[in-house]
Amino acid sequence: MKENELLAGHIQELRRGTVVLACLATLKRPYYGYALLEYLDEAGFSVDGNTLYPLLRRLEKQGLLTSEWDTAEARPRKFYKVSPDGEALHEQLTREWHALDGAVRSLEQGETR
Amino acid sequence: MSDQRTGSTLTDRYVWSVTRHLGPDTGPDVARELRGTVLDAVEAKVEAGTDPDRAEKEALTELGDPDVLAAQYGEKPRYLVGPGLYPGYVRLLRALLAILVPLVLVLLFAEQFVSGPDGFGDIALQSVAAAIGVTVHVGFWVTLAYAFVERTRPADRQGEPLVAWDTGQLPEETPWRQVSLPSTVVHVLLMGVVIALLSWQFTGVSDPATQVQVLDPDLALPWTVLLVGLLAVEIVVAVLVWRVGHWTPALAVVSVLANASWATVAVWLLVQDQLITADLPERFGAVFDLPADWSVPTLPLAAAVIAVSAWEIGSCLNRTRQAALRA
Incomplete structure (x- = not known):
């Protein structure tokens, strides 16, 4: 029980920053909040709504996302899409991610050598 | 957004709770988006076979405390003084x-x-x-x-x-003493006060009408000298510890022996009914004009003496061990 909590805590810590990466990667196409949540969930990024929705607003405020209200349908929805700045950041973050992956791998190879 | 005055839904109340403290530029926009998001979540749950009322409750419960969510949307920190300051x-x-x-x-x-x-x-x-x-x-x-x-x-x-x-903010020197002057002074003063109180009580109070004779003034002189003397030993030890800068095994042995002897003597005198005057309730009642229908709680007092003494011995040994580890 205690070990599971410990594991869950560390996994959460490890995943915290990857939500931004996942959003930037997904929002090359426009999504509205709930649809993005479901999409990420299916893709294996289980995010809570109370984390994701404020995050989208923060990323928009930082100029990484743009948004547009679609009022054509019965329920108005706010669609988010990556801005050029967001795409640049996405590339950098992805590179960072691969660098980290490589670093972890080389650490583990060093251990087994 | 409903026009009716009554019967606001759970979702209405939730969205209002989240957005009431947000500014006029973000509040309405967040409200509109959040309402749509909740409705989406409820719809998905209903399609999956959940009862509509329960689906709404579940969707809102998953979003959690509206004030916490509002803080996520807002820019203001959720603490008085954050980790940086x-x-x-x-x-x-x-x-x-x-x-x-x-x-x-x-x-x-x-x-x-x-x-x-x-x-x-x-x-x-x-x-x-x-x-x-x-x-x-x-x-x-x-x-x-x-x-x-x-x-x-x-x-x-x-x-x-x-x-x-x-690095300029570091202290000028690392203190070589492990005991501080204020704590030594407080300790010595406290012991001095106890010695003064004991001496005053053992010599007999001057005016029994306004001062309560708690301790027995007829206690044999060797006992009173022992009780006061052991406290004086502890004062000397406290001063020596300050001069050396830390507890040493020798000082610890003296302190533990003095402490244990004091507690042993005090407890033995207490249970022999020699330490406290037999007519304390009457004397107490005479000074404070209170009924004297109680007796001296000998055993709790003895337990208190033992507890204080044990605590002091424990802390002394602990400090000695720490000093040895640092050396």
């Missing part, structure tokens, strides 16, 4: 209290000296009240100032200290 905040509090509390006490005593002293009890009461008053004021105003700074400085500076740390 906290160390400086504590340092300032400590420094101010270390200066102001003694200063106020000195002023208080000076004022007493000038205007003619009140009784000892009055002075003690005023000192405690002044010390508490200063502490509360300093705590309140410093916290208020830091909370204000935390809320008004630019968002990208949040989480950083006010002044960047550098």
